[in-house]
Amino acid sequence: MGDPLEVKPLVQPRKVEELGPEAKSYKGYKVSFKNQEARRVVSVAFSPATPHKLAVVSGTKVGLWQSAPSKDGTLEETNSISKFKDLTQCVAWRDDGRLMLAGEASGSCAVIEMETRSILRRLRGHGDAVTCAAFAESDKSRVATGSKDGKLRLWDVATSELLQTVDAHSDALKVLSAGPVGADSWITAGYDKCVKLWDSRSPSKEGLDDEKAKAAISVSHDHAVEAGVSFPGRALFASAGGTAVKVWDLAMSGRVLHDLPDIHSKVIMGICLDSQASALVTASFDGLSKVYNTVTMSHLWTYRLPGPASSIAWCPDDTGFVVGLEDGSWLLRSRKVPIQKKPLETGQLAKPKRIHRVDGKGQQKDDDEWAPHLAFEGISGSISGGFGRSIPPPPPKLVH
Incomplete structure (x- = not known):
């Protein structure tokens, strides 16, 4: 007589958590458009002003795209700017969409008038590639550029005058944003793992023009910072580097509000916010893009990408977002707006x-x-x- 058969408990089916309305809204963003560039997509950026044109940086060209009038969720290339002498590294729009900054690997930064797509002037002075640039929040004639040599330079666009040079970081400067205190305030972050707040109204003992000027706030991200984004009001700043994201309260001496460690398996290359700053979206070299609630920092949704990501940008009207990839392709995810009968x-x-x-x-x-x-x-x-x-x-x- 054989051994009695052991009775094992039945495996209960896994309970699938029902998606909340917030998560369902991000589930609705589907891939609606793809395009292939000749080189790696270094940066993507939407214009803050309508019709929210998209700038795609690849090689020595900046392509300009906007929504196709006949098809929802698709883009068409309206123009391209290819008057650069070297590889383009970054772009930044002015809040009215009339001017754009484009950093070049040669160390100059082009100021472009978007109506004619002509280069008004070049800001020269960096000894290495210009990796980031930004317009001041309140003064439309004031801009800042950051370089691979770690230096921060402030400029007057109207006269091309170099106003100040600061030895901001000991390694490449990767992130530059307007600060919370008007045209004299700037936020920087770089490969030296530091996030810093600068205020040019408070010069150091060495003087305003000295490269040894000290930052008003300096905090450590613990990883080389690849990307960052400022919240509305500029008092909060999110930095992305390594596999972690941190949110800093610069109004409270740079204390950490949120710390999200190991949310990706590889380096996070891009980060952005939706129009209401209610969702934070990441793009990583692991081929994933994730959405987090900015209040609770709970994970809402994950998008699988065709390959390693290099950059990301959210459209200001919340109709979609664009992810640039290392292989030179980029894609638009958009959602259909239901027709109200x-x-x-x-x-x-x-x-x-x-x-x-x-x-x-x-x-x-x-x-x-x-x-x-x-x-x-x-x-x-x-x-x-x-x-x-x-x-x-x-x-x-x-x-x-």
Whole structure:
């Protein structure tokens, strides 16, 4: 007689957590457009001003794209700027969309008028590639550039005058953003793992023009910083480097508000916010893009990419976001806005609906489904019976 069979408990099915409305909204972003560039996509950026043109940086060209008028969720290239003498490293839009900064590997930064796409002037002075640039928050003529040599330079666009040079970082400067205190405040971050806040109104003992000027706030990200983004008001700043994201409160001496360690398996290359700063989106070399709630820092959704990411940008109107990839391709994820159907008003004609029916001889015919010519109180539309027959409702009372 054989051994008794051991009775094992049945494996219970795994309970799948139901998605909340916030997570469902990000699930709706689907790939609607793809494009291939000749070189690696270094940077992507949307214009803050309508119609929110997209700038794609690849090789010695900056391509300009906008929504195709005939197709939803697709883009068309309207123009391109290729008047650069070396590889383009970064772009930055002014808040009115009229000017753009484009950093070059040669060490200069081009100031471009977007209406004519002509280079107004070149800001020269860096000894290495210009890796980041930004316009001041309140003064449209003030800009800043950051370089691979770690130096921060402040400029007057109107005159091309170099206002100040700061030895900001001991390694390459990768992130540059306007600070919370007007045109004299700047946020920088780089490969030396530091995030710094600068205020040119408070010179150091060595003087304002000395490269040894000290930062108002300096904190460590613990990894080389690849990307960063400022929250509205500029008091909060999110830095991305290594596999971690940290959110800093610069109004409170740079204390850490949120720390998200190891949220990716490889280096995070890009980070951005939606228009309401309610969601933080990352793009990583591991081929994933993730969405987090900025209040609770809970994970909302994950997108799988075709390959390692190099950059990311969110459209200001929340219709989609673009991810640049290492292989030179980039893609747009967008969501369809549902068409809101207005209810019929009293006395309004109702549109008949096309239906298929089969007659007594077995022949298929297309008919317009019965619909009342007027909208009545409580009734709008028709009632269909079985096998394609239309059954009219009882005579309703016409509303005068």
